[in-house]
Amino acid sequence: MTNEELFDTLPKDNPFTTPEGYFDNLTDRVMSRIGKEEKPVVHMNRYFRYIAAASCIIFVVSAGIWFTNQRENTPVISASDENAACWAYNLDKTALMAAVLEMEIPETGMEISYTDEQKREIISFLEKQDIPIESIMHNMNEE
Amino acid sequence: MSEHSDEHLLEMFRDENRKYKGFSAIVEQYKVRLYWHIRKIVVVHEDADDVLQNTFEKAWKGLSGFRQESALSTWLYRIATNEAVSFLNQKRQKGFAHLDNPDSVLLATLQDDAYFSGDQIQLQLQKAILNLPDKQRIVFNMKYFDEMKYEEMSAILNTSVGALKASYHHAVSRIKIYLESVSI
Structure with a gap:
């Protein structure tokens, strides 16, 4: 088959x-x-x-x-631009100065006074940071 | 029910709003012929049902990437064939078959199968077919029972027409020897 x-x-x-x-x-x-x-x-x-x-x-x-x-912004004073500077001295001038001088930041409402030497240090620092010194000085002299 | 063209089915599937409906129409159109193609390979109804579901699941996942380099039916048959052969190989590896006769389980199943209604001659023919190597068995079933053209088989099985003709010829010769040995 x-x-x-x-x-x-x-x-x-x-x-x-x-x-x-x-x-x-x-x-x-x-x-x-x-x-x-x-x-x-x-x-x-x-x-x-x-x-x-x-x-x-x-x-x-x-x-x-x-x-x-x-x-x-930490610490405040290390900021070098114009905005940071404005923020610093308009809103917290005390903290700005304390940081420049490496001081402890005083509690809110406490008075702080500067010697001439301290003021020179602050001015020197601010000049390096291009922060308008006249305005700062004006504020400090008012205290 | 009238058949939809591949173009129409694919157009429905590719429309996000009609994707489910389109695939449902593809299942409806191809389920019967794919089932019988798979059933002849794996023999057992429950196995064929599992493999068919896996086939459609793979088709669902892969249809978005179908480039229409072949007919939709060819693509689906190819998935079904691969799934069925993989299923059988896994079944053999799991030890459901004896080493001396890998398809002894399939042969035994055939005799006790509640879903086998053939007479004695058909039973012997199916036994002869089950004695063939997978490739020859698939080729024989597609040619002898489904009367598929060699060219279509070639696209599905990715084998040359010449090799398919040789496979079919070998299958026929081996079936004849088997049937003569059991005095059909």
Whole structure:
């Protein structure tokens, strides 16, 4: 018997079966399984994404500046730029002077007096820092 | 139910609002033929069900990257075939088969299978098929039962048409020898 003759006598029917109704709910089962695997995805509007990204950048930059200022402002007198100087003598002149003289910062409301030598040290320091001396001197002479 | 074109199914899937619906339509369209393709490889219904679910899960994860270099059906058949063969290899490695006859479990399952309704001749034919190496078995099933063209098989199995014809020829010869030995 040739191969062709043999296979002509053999059935081509599918001898396997499935449980009744197996295919009826198969799609639902597959989709249910896929749904469980999937994590919810939040879709953002394109403009909202830009705003969110810009907000993140602004936050990071602001935080960086804030931390830098915190470090630069401690001690107060080490700041050399004009803004820091203004901040120092307008808001906390006592602390400024104490730091220049390496003194302990007096408690709020306590009076502090300077000798001529101390005043020269302060002036010398402020000159090095490009801080307007006339204004400082005016404030000190008022005490 | 009428069949959707690959283009239509993929268009639905790629639309975020219709992604689930699109994939559901793909499952609906291909579930039966993929099931039978897998079932003929792994034999047992419960195993075929597991492998089919894994196949669709892989398809779901990979479909976004599908570049349509082949037909959708070819791509799905390829996943199904790989999954089924991997499943069988794992089953063999776990020791579910005897060393002298790797598919003895499959053969035994066939005889006791509640979901096998073939007569004696069909049982012997299936036993003969199960005695073939995996590749020959897959090629024989696709050609003999599914009447698939060699070109399509070549795309699915990533094998040349010439090699597939040779595999089919060897399979036929071995089945004939087996059937003659059991006096069919």
